[in-house]
Amino acid sequence: xxxxxxxxxxxxxxxxxxxxxxxxxxxxxxxxxxxxxxxxxxxxxxxxxxxxxxxxxxxxxxxxxxxxxxxxxxxxxxxxxxxxxxxxxxxxxxxxxxxxxxxxxxxxxxxxxxxxxxxxxxxxxxxxxxxxxxxxxxxxxxxxxxxxxxxxxxxxxxxxxxxxxxxxxxxxxxxxxxxxxxxxxxxxxxxxxxxxxxxxxxxxxxxxxxxxxxxxxxxxxxxxxxxx
Amino acid sequence: xxxxxxxxxxxxxxxxxxxxxxxxxxxxxxxxxxxxxxxxxxxxxxxxxxxxxxxxxxxxxxxxxxxxxxxxxxxxxxxxxxxxxxxxxxxxxxxxxxxxxxxxxxxxxxxxxxxxxxxxxxxxxxxxxxxxxxxxxxxxxxxxxxxxxxxxxxxxxxxxxxxxxxxxxxxxxxxxxxxxxxxxxxxxxxxxxxxxxxxxxxxxxxxxxxxxxxxxxxxxxxxxxxxx
DNA sequence: CGCGCGAGGATTGTTGACAATCCTGGTGAC
DNA sequence: GTCACCAGGATTGTCAACAATCCTCGCGCG
Numbered sequence: 133x134x135x136x137x138x139x140x141x142x143x144x145x146x147x148x149x150x151x152x153x154x155x156x157x158x159x160x161x162x163x164x165x166x167x168x169x170x171x172x173x174x175x176x177x178x179x180x181x182x183x184x185x186x187x188x189x190x191x192x193x194x195x196x197x198x199x200x201x202x203x204x205x206x207x208x209x210x211x212x213x214x215x216x217x218x219x220x221x222x223x224x225x226x227x228x229x230x231x232x233x234x235x236x237x238x239x240x241x242x243x244x245x246x247x248x249x250x251x252x253x254x255x256x257x258x259x260x261x262x263x264x265x266x267x268x269x270x271x272x273x274x275x276x277x278x279x280x281x282x283x284x285x286x287x288x289x290x291x292x293x294x295x296x297x298x299x300x301x302x303x304x305x306x307x308x309x310x311x312x313x314x315x316x317x318x319x320x321x322x323x324x325x326x327x328x329x330x331x332x333x334x335x336x337x338x339x340x341x342x343x344x345x346x347x348x349x350x351x352x353x354x355x356x357x358x359x360x
Numbered sequence: 361x362x363x364x365x366x367x368x369x370x371x372x373x374x375x376x377x378x379x380x381x382x383x384x385x386x387x388x389x390x391x392x393x394x395x396x397x398x399x400x401x402x403x404x405x406x407x408x409x410x411x412x413x414x415x416x417x418x419x420x421x422x423x424x425x426x427x428x429x430x431x432x433x434x435x436x437x438x439x440x441x442x443x444x445x446x447x448x449x450x451x452x453x454x455x456x457x458x459x460x461x462x463x464x465x466x467x468x469x470x471x472x473x474x475x476x477x478x479x480x481x482x483x484x485x486x487x488x489x490x491x492x493x494x495x496x497x498x499x500x501x502x503x504x505x506x507x508x509x510x511x512x513x514x515x516x517x518x519x520x521x522x523x524x525x526x527x528x529x530x531x532x533x534x535x536x537x538x539x540x541x542x543x544x545x546x547x548x549x550x551x552x553x554x555x556x557x558x559x560x561x562x563x564x565x566x567x568x569x570x571x572x573x574x575x576x577x578x579x580x581x582x583x584x585x586x587x588x
Numbered sequence: 589c590g591c592g593c594g595a596g597g598a599t600t601g602t603t604g605a606c607a608a609t610c611c612t613g614g615t616g617a618c
Numbered sequence: 619g620t621c622a623c624c625a626g627g628a629t630t631g632t633c634a635a636c637a638a639t640c641c642t643c644g645c646g647c648g
Contacts, residue, residue, distance in 0.1 A: 152631075175599070186632055188416075191600090195420040199427035201520065207381075208600055208639045223517040230458035289451040292429065293521060380601075403629070414602055419630090436609045436630055 155185045155193040163202055163213055164302050170215035174203060200296055221304040222349050228297050229345035231290055232278070236325055236341035237334040238285035247284045248330045254280060255326055258319055270315055271305075277322055281341075284329070304352060314351055321347065383413045383421040391430055391441055392530050398443035402431060428524055449532040450577050456525050457573035459518055460506070464553055464569035465562040466513035475512045476558045482508060483554050486547055498543055499533075505550055509569075512557070532580060542579055549575065 159179065162168060179190045194211045197203040205211045216224070239247075258273035278298075282291050321344040328337035387407065390396060407418045422439045425431045433439040444452070467475075486501035506526075510519050549572040556565035 177599075187600095187634095188632060192420055192423045195423050196427045199424045209641090210599065220517065223515055226462060226515070227459065227517045227521060230462050231455065234454060234458050287451055287454070289448065289455045289525075293455060297517075405629075415604095415630095416602060437611085438629065 151185055152189045152192055155179075155183055155189040156196050158183055159190070159193050160197060160200070160202065160299070163197070164299055166303065168213045170213050170303070172213050174211040174213065176210070201300055216300055216303060218304070218352065221301045222352055224297050224301045225345055225349035225352065228294060228301075229342045229349065231294055231297070232281075232345050233338040233342035235281055235285040235287060235290050235294070236329065236337040238287050238290075239281045240329045240332055240334040240337035242286055243284050243329050243332070247280075248326070251277065251280055251284075251326045251329065255319075255322055258322065262315055262319055267315055270319070274318065274322065277326075281325070281329070317347065318344070379413050380417045380420055383407075383411055383417040384424050386411055387418070387421050388425060388428070388430065388527070391425070392527055394531065396441045398441050398531070400441050402439040402441065404438070429528055444528055444531060446532070446580065449529045450580055452525050452529045453573055453577035453580065456522060456529075457570045457577065459522050459525070460509075460573050461566040461570035463509055463513040463515060463518050463522070464557065464565040466515050466518075467509045468557045468560055468562040468565035470514055471512050471557050471560070475508075476554070479505065479508055479512075479554045479557065483547075483550055486550065490543055490547055495543055498547070502546065502550065505554075509553070509557070545575065546572070 159174075168174065174194065176187050176190050176194070179185075180187045183190070194203060194205060198205050198211070202214055203211045204214045243251075254273055254277045258270050258277070261267075261269035261273060278294075282294065321340065324340040325337060325344060328340050387402075396402065402422065404415050404418050404422070407413075408415045411418070422431060422433060426433050426439070430442060431439045432442045471479075482501055482505045486498050486505070489495075489497035489501060506522075510522065549568065552568040553565060553572060556568050
């Protein structure tokens with residue numbers, strides 16, 4: 133079937149893993165992008181047609197996503213997007229807080245001057261975006277900084293865990309951005325982390341990162357039971 | 361080979377999840393029990409015969425175990441037990457340290473008098489085992505206490521993450537038990553945690569738990585490159 | 589009118605066979 | 619002797635069909 137060719141059009145030949153992995157990655161991204169609602173059923177046949185992949189590939193992708201905590205599966209009843217309650221989102225943020233603290237600590241220990249420069253550049257861009265009122269870009273900058281810190285920390289285990297956790301509460305993320313006044317504080321918190329990393333102060337870096345994520349959790353707690 | 365121990369013969373019909381889950385659980389347990397060596401190849405056909413399960417069930421089990429970080433899979437080259445280096449084991453312990461700290465903090469906030477009594481009972485038993493020179497039982501008691509703390513903390517996310525992490529460095533675990541003098545110190549650390557939880561002091565409980573796991577990591581660091 | 593209940597459709601779980609790919613061993617040229 | 623190279627076997631990836639199970643809807647009964 134030539135139809136399969138259309139799938140990963142933009143992908144270079146360097147794609148190590150076959151269609152199986154592709155199904156996993158694309159389905160995961162689809163869930164993260166909100167193209168499937170929480171509790172929406174994920175019917176294997178539908179997904180198979182939608183992604184032009186065999187049912188087997190879809191099936192293993194669903195198994196892996198279940199292990200990630202992104203979908204739920206019941207024996208003969210199929211898979212559905214796991215709905216993450218507010219309480220669970222807060223739990224996830226609590227776990228993220230301590231892990232991001234660990235990352236910041238290691239980042240402070242390992243950062244080179246070049247790393248610090250890159251972090252500062254990201255921070256400046258966030259400030260500019262904030263002054264321009266572009267909150268979406270501020271949020272994106274925050275993601276970027278987290279990724280930079282992960283890279284600097286050189287801690288594969290923390291990377292793996294945080295990837296999973298960040299994916300899980302991506303749906304609740306946008307709420308915190310809208311919290312009034314949160315933008316300003318968020319940038320200050322990022323600055324504190326960067327400065328601690330720049331100073332090579334692991335304890336302060338850890339504390340700052342923890343505080344930052346804990347503040348996000350508090351912001352979530354403060355927004356009671358808003359719809360979706 | 362009687363190792364199969366009579367496949368699923370004794371299982372009542374009450375098994376919630378189908379054969380698929382059974383394959384996952386049994387294969388996982390087999391890896392954790394060391395019945396497969398690190399880097400050993402996991403051939404689907406062999407496992408299928410060994411566990412009397414279809415190749416499909418084995419395949420999804422392997423996919424899930426890969427997501428757990430217990431096996432590695434390459435596109436057409438099959439799966440093998442992931443070998444966890446000493447460096448990675450230390451990373452995992454670092455992550456565990458902060459997460460167990462989180463658990464201890466929540467345990468201190470949630471513990472009822474009955475919970476505290478149960479924790480103290482476990483501690484006493486560990487002391488008795490230690491005085492009797494039964495280090496294996498001491499280690500088991502330590503596991504038991506961790507499980508109790510998880511139950512008291514009521515933090516599903518932390519439970520999930522720690523389950524995965526503890527499974528991963530089960531292979532390196534036995535080394536730390538043998539570290540000279542570690543047993544005594546370990547029991548003292550457990551006592552510190554329990555007392556902090558009993559006092560309802562979250563900060564102290566977190567610190568104590570972190571310190572405890574950090575000490576295990578240090579013990580690992582001190583044993584250089586011992587074989588296996 | 590409410591409710592157990594069975595038939596039918598829909599969906600998943602499983603099996604077997606086939607295609608695609610990788611690894612191993614041997615062979616020949618230089 | 620060493621290296622490129624190519625069959626042959628072993629193993630995984632994929633597909634289509636079948637069996638098992640669940641959910642829904644309509645029907646008869648109290």
